[in-house]
Amino acid sequence: MARGRDGSRGAGGYVGRGGAVGARSGSRPDSSSRGDLIEGRRATDEALELGLPITRALVQKDGGQGDPALSQLAARLEASGIEVERVAKPVLDSLSSHGAHQGVMLRVRPYRYAELHDVLERAGEGPALVIVLDHVTDEGNFGAIVRTAEVVGAAGVVVARARAARVGVGAYKTSAGAVMHLPIAQVSNLANALDELKEHGFWAGAATEHAHDVIWDAPLAGRVALVMGSEGSGISRLVREHCDFEFRLPQRGRVESLNVAQATTAIAYEWLRHCEMDGGDAAGASGAPGDSPAAVASDLSGNADLPDTSDFDFPDTSDFDFSDGDLRG
Secondary structure (H helix, E strand, O other), rough: OOOOOOOOOOOOEEEOOHOOOOOOOOOEEEOOOOOEEOHHHHHHHHHHHOOOOOEEEEEEEOOOOOOOOHHHHHHHHHHHHOOEEEOOHHHHHOOOOOOOOEEEEEEEEEOOOHHHHHHHHHOOOEEEEEEEEOOOOOHHHHHHHHHHOOOOOOEEEEEOOOOOOOHHHHHHOOOHHHOOOOOEEEOHHHHHHHHHHHOOOOEEEHHHHHHHOOOOOOOOEEEEEEEEEEEEEEHHHHHHHHHOOEEEEOOOOOOOOOOOOHHHHHHHHHHHHHOOOOOOOEEEEEEEOOOOOHHHHHHHHOOOOOOOOOOOOOOOOOOOOHHHHHHOO
């Protein structure tokens, strides 16, 4: 299976072929803010460990007196090449969201999103998984889904531009940094994005509790665009209409269901299992890798090329007695 793991860590976005941050020329920074603020010493430690794109650090200028831990943290930030500005405590207080900055705050560069064509390029021509999120708004779930996508070797994640979780500090943390290794494409219309994916040989599968078929009967192999719905309302009617098949996860317990991140992990590994079983050349239930849903539908309607049997020597059955005795096994 072509995992396409050529992305590497970058400053505020996925680094693709050629080292360009985010998408090639059309990548867009998250316009919701000029950058995320991280506050607190433990959060600062985590940001450094994850390699978040920190642009500046604000450190309480009188905090070093009698606070060697803060002095050491400031020195660590400077050693990492991060600009450290010493400010008065009232400045930090005015910027803090909850007043627990502990003398340090970080400014993180806004994430730069990829385009859908970047995801398609990374998918190549063989088996590939693209996870499409229909207005998933919880940043923690979003980050966990990106982490799963990166681990199983997905080609990318597609999200809506509006009413969807963004790549913020929470997503960096819950994805364990995976947001910097995987293209995340923002699109204006998810239904149109699914149609474009299908034009490139993907089968669009919707995971919904309203489906009749369970996951074991779904064609989760080859080129799959996995559609996951929002935590509250699930997949929208329009997006479901653009999917080729639907399925659900079976359950035996009493809890209502898995959350969207847990469900995505289970389904992604079922796709990966098919790929591993087929040696990386997994195909959908009714077609070879690369066959589009439209092409397979055409074959099933009677337009498929049948083998030529004109030269086949069929046995002579003219003397065969088709009586009950001859038909008994």
